Amino acid sequence: MHIGCHxxxxxxxxxxxxxxxxxxxxxxxxxxxxxxGSRAKDLDEADAAALTALMAEHRFAPVVAHAPYTLNLCGAREENRAFALETMADDLRRLEHLPGQLYNFHPGSHVGQGEETGTALIAAGLNALLRPDQSTTVLLETMSGKGSEVGGSFESLRAILDRVELGEKVGVCLDTCHVWDAGYDIAADLDGVLAEFDRLLGLDRLRAVHLNDSKNPLGSRKDRHACIGEGCIGLEALVRVVRHPALRDLPFCLETPNDLAGYAREIALLRRAAED
Incomplete structure (x- = not known):
């Protein structure tokens, strides 16, 4: 089991x-x-090399770089889409100094343009960004479906992937809070949800998991994370997620509302549960 936090x-x-x-x-x-925001620190190549060496020494799973929340590849204004493309392209250039990692982003919000337009714009953005020689895999995150979010269903993500030319450079990050809030019952029917994911997207595209409990009931479409075992999904169900044979070798990243000590407790709790 590979587990970490933000x-x-x-x-x-x-x-x-x-x-x-x-x-x-x-x-x-x-x-x-x-x-x-948009500011990034200057890249320190020696620092990146030091992390690469540390990860190899301690057998880390790939780490997940997360794009800023403000980026929207399917925004209504062209200048906002251009800003998202420029920022993501810069991120991907930087990540080549940490070869073989993952770059996660929220697909975007169509802001009233409609799902079809949003889907087309996201795919066009990815086609402009992706390069055949890049080592980073870009991840579409599963979303809760609130408001005009794109990516609130597996079908929505499939529609984006169908239009991406370099499909081998793109994967999916499954967020347990988001899929629960979107109506996928991972507590009562985890196998069924994963079978649906496999049918529509392919489990080979699932490259990382955001492991979070939810403050909301199933299908609420609200996206409010809770600490592990303190929400509506529950500890038992989340332990089944980390122990599932189709998932257990993936990197799990906690995004729970925690300080570092809280993250350490959750990591220890889940490691113990995964080994029982």
């Missing part, structure tokens, strides 16, 4: 790796830049 990148790549080890983790997630 860490601050303010002290650099290698510092995040060392912090992950202190928390009992062997993967982690970080924002590529200010999650609600």
């Amino acid at each position: 860490l601050s990148s303010s002290k650099g790549f290698a510092a995040m790796g060392r912090q992950a080890l202190e928390l009992g983790a062997d993967t982690f997630q970080f924002f590529t830049r200010n999650p609600r």
Whole structure:
């Protein structure tokens, strides 16, 4: 089982790796830049190399770089779409200094243009971004379906993937809170949900899991994360997720409302449960 949490990148790549080890983790997630802005720190190639060496030494799973929330590849305004493309392209260039990692992003919100238009714009953006020689896999995150979000169903993600030219460079990150809030009952029918995922998307495309409980009942379409075992999904169901044979070798990243000590407790709890 590979599990980690969301860490601050303010002290650099290698510092995040060392912090992950202190928390009992062997993967982690970080924002590529200010999650609600556009500024990114200058790239320190030596620091990136130090993290790569640390990950190899301690047999880390791939780490997950998360794009800022503000990016919207299917925004109504062309300048907003151009900003998203420019920022994501810069992120992908930087990530080549950490070869073979994952880059996760929220597909976007069509803001009243309609799902079909949103889907077409997201796919066009990915076709402009992806390069045959890149080592980073770009992940579409499963969303809760609130408002005008695109990606609130497996069918929605399939529609994007069908239009992506370099499909081998794109995967999916399954967020347990989001799929629950979108109406997929991973507590009562995890096997059924994964079978539906496999039918529509292919389990080979599932490359990472955001492991979160939810403050909301099934199908609420609200997206409010809870600590593990303190929400409507529940500890027993989330343990089944980490122990499932189709999932257990993936990187699991906690995005629960926690401080570092809380993350350490959850990582230890889930490791114990996975080994029982």
